[in-house]
Amino acid sequence: MERELISSPNLTQVISTHPYILAATIYLLWAERNLRIFQNKRRDLEGVTTVILEAIRAKLSSLSSVKFSVGNRDLCDDWLLDS
Numbered sequence: 571m572e573r574e575l576i577s578s579p580n581l582t583q584v585i586s587t588h589p590y591i592l593a594a595t596i597y598l599l600w601a602e603r604n605l606r607i608f609q610n611k612r613r614d615l616e617g618v619t620t621v622i623l624e625a626i627r628a629k630l631s632s633l634s635s636v637k638f639s640v641g642n643r644d645l646c647d648d649w650l651l652d653s
Contacts, residue, residue: 588645594625 598621606612613621630645 588630590629591626594629595622598622598625 599618602613602618602621
């Protein structure tokens with residue numbers, strides 16, 4: 571399911587709607603890079619993906635002033651959030 575979410579056709583729309591998604595992905599990939607270089611530790615692809623998705627879900631679920639729309643409801647459904 572996470573693979574489907576990452577490769578979904580509406581990912582561009584989600585990123586443009588919620589810039590946090592792009593920022594969190596870049597930040598967490600950079601943190602993974604630093605972990606590999608400086609601490610000689612690494613996570614597999616599933617581990618990195620899980621960390622990124624959990625951070626994004628946490629941020630999206632913390633948004634309080636979001637107006638209701640079909641697009642937002644679909645976004646919540648895609649990210650497994652309560653709408």
